[in-house]
Amino acid sequence: MPPYTARHIISISSLALAGFGGAYLWQQRQQHQRNYFQSQSSSPVPPKLSTPKTSSNMASITTPFQTLFAVPMHCQSCVDNVSSALYKLPGITKVSANLKDQLLTIEGTAAPSAIVDTIQSTGRDAILRGSGSSNGAAVSILETYHKPTLDAIKPAPGASDRMVRGLARMVQVNDSTTLVDLTLRGIAPGTYRATIREFGDLARGVESAGPVWSGTATLTAATKAQVSDPTAPRGVLGTVEISKDGHGSVFLSHPFQIWEVIGHAFAVAPVSVEKEEGKGGAATALDNDENTVVGVIARSAGVWDNDKTVCSCTGKTLWEERKDEVNKGML
Numbered sequence: 001m002p003p004y005t006a007r008h009i010i011s012i013s014s015l016a017l018a019g020f021g022g023a024y025l026w027q028q029r030q031q032h033q034r035n036y037f038q039s040q041s042s043s044p045v046p047p048k049l050s051t052p053k054t055s056s057n058m059a060s061i062t063t064p065f066q067t068l069f070a071v072p073m074h075c076q077s078c079v080d081n082v083s084s085a086l087y088k089l090p091g092i093t094k095v096s097a098n099l100k101d102q103l104l105t106i107e108g109t110a111a112p113s114a115i116v117d118t119i120q121s122t123g124r125d126a127i128l129r130g131s132g133s134s135n136g137a138a139v140s141i142l143e144t145y146h147k148p149t150l151d152a153i154k155p156a157p158g159a160s161d162r163m164v165r166g167l168a169r170m171v172q173v174n175d176s177t178t179l180v181d182l183t184l185r186g187i188a189p190g191t192y193r194a195t196i197r198e199f200g201d202l203a204r205g206v207e208s209a210g211p212v213w214s215g216t217a218t219l220t221a222a223t224k225a226q227v228s229d230p231t232a233p234r235g236v237l238g239t240v241e242i243s244k245d246g247h248g249s250v251f252l253s254h255p256f257q258i259w260e261v262i263g264h265a266f267a268v269a270p271v272s273v274e275k276e277e278g279k280g281g282a283a284t285a286l287d288n289d290e291n292t293v294v295g296v297i298a299r300s301a302g303v304w305d306n307d308k309t310v311c312s313c314t315g316k317t318l319w320e321e322r323k324d325e326v327n328k329g330m331l
Contacts, residue, residue: 061109061253063173064093069104070127071119073097082122089118103129111181111251112169130301132171138258139300140266142166142184142293145205165293168194168266169300172258176222180252182240182268187291189242190270194252196235197265200296205288209265212236218260226255235264239271258299267294 073079079097082104086095091110097103104126106115112128119126131137144163166184173179182194198210215234224230234256242248269292286292 061091061111061179061251063177063179064107064109065132065171065173065179067106067112067115067128067132067171068130069106069115069119070129071102071104072124073099073102075099078124082119082124085118085122086115089114111179111249112171113167113181113183113249114251128169131169132173132302134302135299136172136258137300137302138170138262138297140168140170140295140297142168142266142268142295144290144293145202145288146290146292147288166268168295168297170258170261170297175257176220176226176255178254178256178258180237180254181249182252183249184240184242184268184293185247187242187246187293188270189244189246190272190291192240192242192248192268192291193271194237194240194250194266194268196237196256196261196297197267197294198235200263200265202265202294202296206265206267206269206286206292206294207288208285209267209294210285213261213264215256215260218257220257223255223257240268261297262299264297265294266297267292269293 071082073082076099079099083095083097086092086104086106089110092106092108092115094105094107096105098105104119112131116126116128142165144165163186165186166182168183169181171179171181180194184192196213197206198213199208201208201210212233213235216230219227219230219234227234234254237254238250238252240248240250267286269286269289286294
């Protein structure tokens with residue numbers, strides 16, 4: 001297990017899209033919950049979908065997965081409105097609603113961030129409560145550790161000095177593939193590279209997270225079959241384009257399993273920094289700058305793994321927690 005601090009794991013709240021609360025065996029509850037949802041909802045019949053065009057920021061995702069969202073809905077009209085909007089999103093194959101508990105179960109290949117955007121376009125907020133199966137989901141909150149006056153030998157700034165700049169959601173869809181839904185905002189335009197680092201130590205931000213994760217020690221036969229070069233670092237995920245408004249997103253498919261990367265750091269840094277400073281190789285560490293963001297990868301809930309609606313730490317409802325987190329920059 002690579003080194004990491006409890007402080008960074010604790011920073012992932014229950015609202016950080018499904019935290020670490022009590023896990024129920026998804027396999028035992030799946031059929032029960034599906035039947036219950038179907039009895040509660042009369043959502044519109046999904047229209048026939050044409051083959052979606054793959055956008056430049058979305059990988060060709062072919063394996064469907066399930067996500068569970070909390071959405072404020074007050075009547076069947078609300079359900080119909082949200083469901084109709086979601087069925088227009090390429091990759092959505094099924095939407096089931098539980099009006100009583102204000103929950104939506106969604107199946108398909110669309111990125112969770114795209115689903116949130118679509119729900120928000122109807123005038124409602126959305127909180128991801130779970131994705132994939134138990135032990136098959138993870139999340140990393142990406143923050144800046146840059147401070148111009150910070151001496152190189154001093155610890156990185158505390159939580160109150162950092163800013164949330166992005167979120168990486170991960171869902172394992174089979175025994176060799178994980179989908180990475182990366183969303184960023186508030187950083188300079190340009191091309192950025194997303195990597196998993198060898199360590200999870202963020203005492204000095206990205207500088208103490210080490211080189212790119214090699215992944216050789218945990219390479220399984222199933223995953224090896226998906227890797228073109230087994231000797232190359234498996235932590236290089238891909239690139240994302242940040243637009244002039246400072247926003248960017250990408251949906252990637254990569255050959256690793258969730259258990260392999262828990263506790264490692266997830267970093268996003270400008271490709272220009274790699275070129276100018278000769279960085280980006282597997283043996284070099286990154287520097288903290290205003291556009292480099294990093295966070296520790298922690299487990300998040302699978303579908304049906306998180307049914308609490310009040311935070312045991314603060315006593316706030318999930319929507320009150322959501323408001324607080326958004327004010328801190330959470331996506």
